[in-house]
Amino acid sequence: MAVEGGMKCVKFLVFIFNFIFWVCGVALIAIGVYAQVALDKALVVSAASAAGTPVAILVLGVLIFFISFFGCCGAWKESYCMVTTFAVLLSIIFLAEIAAAIAGYVFKDKVRSVLEEGLWDAMRKYGEDEPLTEVVDELQRDFHCCGANNYTDWATIERFRANDTVPRSCCRVDTASCNVRPSPATVYEKGCLQSIEAWMKKNILIVAAVALGIAFFEILGIIFACCLMKGIRSGYEVM
Structure with a gap:
């Protein structure tokens, strides 16, 4: 029993x-x-x-x-x-x-490099691929970030270097000229790679x-x- x-x-x-x-x-x-x-x-x-x-x-x-x-x-x-x-x-x-x-x-470390490579590829195609452009804009707004590593990354993209601008989704306050001659005072300084990594570590x-x-x-x-x-x-x- x-x-x-x-x-x-x-x-x-x-x-x-x-x-x-x-x-x-x-x-x-x-x-x-x-x-x-x-x-x-x-x-x-x-x-x-x-x-x-x-x-x-x-x-x-x-x-x-x-x-x-x-x-x-x-x-x-x-x-x-x-x-x-x-x-x-x-x-x-x-x-x-x-x-x-x-x-x-x-x-x-491979995950970080894959994400960084993807961000740079999306930045190079910005304005040419509409769905991808919308994704980058939403990503920058949601994570309060600009570029891959920081906002100066956009200066390496020809169309933005010529006009000394960044996408308006980088702006802290969205105004008509907020993306012209960008500085930490007008646009998000941190890059999206850093912001996404911080979010992932937090969760x-x-x-x-x-x-x-x-x-x-x-x-x-x-x-x-x-x-x-x-x-x-x-x-x-x-x-």
Whole structure:
């Protein structure tokens, strides 16, 4: 009876932790959507690889969402096959998260260079590509920035160097001549690269905290799932 009671407790814990995984999946989906919306302008002017990051978070959230539902069914029905599949899939996701974290740390400087390259490319095409021009203007207004590194970057673009101007989206106060002979008094001094990086560093702590919490619960879920697998395989009744 002691073993049976213990397995009942494990079954209950597996069910509870799967509910927590379900909540974590919803949280990741929300973070993915938020990142996609918040960084939409920056992602447009950067490479496709950078644009895929919020999508990857969203996909991971969807996977955890469905796997947790699968685990709940396995625990409730006491299915050895379903619980085993759940434990294997959760282990794979956990390992993939570790690999992604390592890759993110190793290639963090690459992300900066890709974003900077995208900003410069967008600046060179400013006025020629209308959708891209609108994105740059919105990016500069939203992040209160001008150019890639600072407002003087626009002086390297022929059409702006000739007139000693910058886009009006750089202006602190939008007036008819605010973008002529730009200075820190009339236009945003900081570059968009710096502003976007500051925004990302400010919000990365939230993502890291959520990721650590999810990883902790994943480990516990794998342990409890293995215990339940052992109990089911041993032929004990776990109601």
